[in-house]
Amino acid sequence: MPKVTKKTLNCRGRLVSLDTPVVMGILNVTPDSFFAGSRISLDETVDVAQRMLTDGATFLDIGGYSTRPGAADISPVEEADRVLPVIEAILDSFPDALISVDTFRSSVAKQAVESGAVLVNDVAGGILDPAMFETVAALGVPYVLMHMRGTPATMQSMTTYQNLVTDVIDELAIRLAELRSFGQKDIIIDPGFGFAKTPAQNFLLLSNLDSLRHFDEPLLVGLSRKTTIWKTLDISADKALNGTTVLNTVALTRGASILRVHDVREAVEAIKLTQHLKFF
Template sequence: MSQNTKKTLNCRGRLVDLSHGPAVMGILNITPDSFFAGSRVPAGESLESALIDRAGQMLQDGASFLDIGGYSTRPGAPDISPAEEADRVLPAIEAIRRHWPEALLSVDTFRAEVARQAVEAGACMVNDVAGGTLDDRMFETVAALGVPYVLMHMRGTPQTMQSMATYTNLVTEVIDELATQLARLRALGQIDVLLDPGFGFAKTPAHNFTLLHKLESFRVFDEPLLIGLSRKSTIWRTLGITAEEALNGTTVLNTVALQKGASILRVHDVREAVEAVTLVSHLR
């Protein structure tokens, strides 16, 4: 983390201090079709029991945040309505809050209305894969809510993004597009912003490796970086394996990201990520 990087996040009155080292965010997908089956929490009568067990294990393993998503953003995933998305995430947030009231919950959504409802239900952070580009009400909504916001880089929609992975200068263009959105957020009074380069979102595997190699370039911003590389196709396609076999590759790339300034790792496998944070911290 750069000396000038903002090191605290105000999560509904609780101050999260990142100056002691990077944090880990565990992924909880309330979807039937996320690319990694191990991240899915089954719907139906067993939902709450499975969700609470999974959340409790992640918290025990050292997760600082839990990120709850109800809309699959894997390439080619079907679109669902805002109402269906809310029907997935809101009961999940409420259930975790009942069992783990101290847990810091993030909602993974690009829809302003779902973000608003999720924060009202108990979430304390909004993680927007679209960086405000798919809902023109998102920025004013999150600024009014007063919670930290993850501004991720993406082009197009989850259904079209891979057709838009064309850049003349990848790193410069990603930084410029994030800077434009960040300026809009600041003009609305948004205080806590985390930046995510958007690995795998309108990016080819070669783009992802370039972004990771040049991750220090994002220190031009004074915002903490959230990095999501966990079990992504860049890993398993490069290695000729499956997402289920990509934990070791995930740890390797997470380690590189930590050495290059990541403040939060968003992962499916919390214990292994926490171990990587602990070991890399000893290098400093």
């Protein structure tokens, strides 16, 4: 298995090593996230952040806009009003916490970084805000480039591919070249499981995840409690932790550097165990 060339992220002067995979904990400050267990209020966020950090999270990913199909659209102002107080509250209690902002809007990304976030996680890979690439490059923070088609409302009608794996690679390559043209240095690739992909396509993409290491950039995998797991197992999202751990383990064996999860302790344990496998 080829090695990822880039093994560090510069998070506003703090160098984060990816020699061993790390965990990104999900904190959704939305009333309509697909997984009820991840919907938390401002008052709860500090306690949840403390638990995730104690369990071993390297990053905390704060999101104020639900991208599940059928979720309500909200304005950039409302999204910022949801995430900025959370970022500030967490950093007041845990000044060394590494905060990621989950947004596809450049204005929200800019405000979040100004409030202390050190990473931008864009589910749209720049396609929903033409100012995103220039903005994040100017901010000088790592950026998660995710593969998606359409919008959160239309993406599940855009699942036709000639060849799923090569099409995803080709579409990411176009976005990556544009992003690099702005001088962006630290880039993380996310194949976008569940975004413009059917469950069968998600399994195929996961099986071929190591093909995305062609980019020589760290890979982020976000499979936590997603539809692919709980529909395949005929259960609900709240019962999908075991399935999540299974697929996270597969992702780790295929080169994932960051696991984005609702359940930090279990993901950290998966990383610790897979580090003992001989191909590492």
